[in-house]
Amino acid sequence: MIDDDGPVLCADVQDAGADPFCERPADRRYSVCRKVLGGCFRFESTSEALLDLVEAAYAGLPPHHFPIGEPEFRIELRLLPRQVFPLAVEPPPVRVQSGAGLLCGVMDASNYVVLAPEQHRALIVASEDMLGHPYHLRYELIEFAVFTLATRGLGLVPLHGACVGQHGRGVLLLGASGSGKSTLALHCLLEGLDFLAEDAVFVQPESLLATGVANYLHVQADALRFVDDDAATRWISQAPIIRRRSGVEKFEADLRQGHGRLAAVPPELVGAVFVSGQPADDPGALLSVIPRAEIAVRLRADQAYASRQPGWHRFEQRMMQLGVYQLRRGRHPRDAVETLRRLLD
Structure with missing residues (x-):
């Protein structure tokens, strides 16, 4: 189910000086909730195209539950404008890093994941170019966030x-x-x-x-x-x-x-x-x-x-x-x- 709710991406280049971190609430935002790996994941985005990829990955799955409960995880997906230098035939591989309680997976400056496992939250940023690489976007950014949050939040191996x-x-x-x-x-x-x-x-x-x-x-x-x-x-x-x-x-x-x-x-x-x-x-x-x-x-x-x-x-x-x-x-x-x-x- 998709609903309108809460703040959204600051995607307008003209807003960069006034809101450099894209924190300003906007008018429209969509969200999708899916039961995945024993957790309840809420995906939020201003981009229906990104949420379509979430649905392609997680809609229609059997909802699994563990006796330890069903924690909620929140993942925000942001779509950036197309890059000046478009992606090559294949996106660059993800490089991982950690620090200050955060986990990161970075393809390039416009395509990356930042996770806060203790807060059960993640931010996924992708450029419009990545919509032309749905397999990599789905598996290497969205799945990276879902799998890592579920592993840490539910104590799974x-x-x-x-x-x-x-x-x-x-x-x-x-x-x-x-x-x-x-x-x-x-x-x-x-x-x-x-x-x-x-x-x-x-x-x-x-x-x-x-x-x-x-x-x-x-x-x-x-x-x-x-x-x-x-x-x-x-x-x-x-x-x-x-x-x-x-x-x-x-x-x-x-x-x-x-x-x-x-x-x-x-x-x-x-x-x-x-x-x-x-x-x-x-x-x-x-x-x-x-x-x-x-x-x-x-x-x-x-x-x-x-x-x-x-x-x-x-x-x-x-x-x-x-x-x-x-x-x-x-x-x-x-x-x-x-x-x-x-x-x-």
């Missing part, structure tokens, strides 16, 4: 990985880029498992309840050779193509279009699986147990950022109690899905 489940139970899918996590997550979705996330998972370390943003699935074209469902093939192949910073191009398929089931509640983790690109020696035995003495080293090597967060030690302890596995490739991704299904039973 942020993991680079995927998560699928069934009957309120979930399993983490970990591994290096290119190991096949997204392809496996796709087939889990198509085979009826609940889909939580394919790239970023957030875990409450004590309860091991997990949440994520199930908005888009990113898969390369070669993943379609294993998809037998014609409707699913059309859904993916007709999706927009995005280009990662690495240069890899992937389909960005909207998961909210009804293909498969999104996790309605945060699943409780029953274990973690490192996905390997290597074929199994025995096609009937894809899963192997990682020795307990090796689990901590494997997890920390795979999750460099998360392993430095406050809740990591408890998360690591809990995963060692549950078990961590390695999953090698079978003849078809369905074989791996059935292996995960047995682990979830």
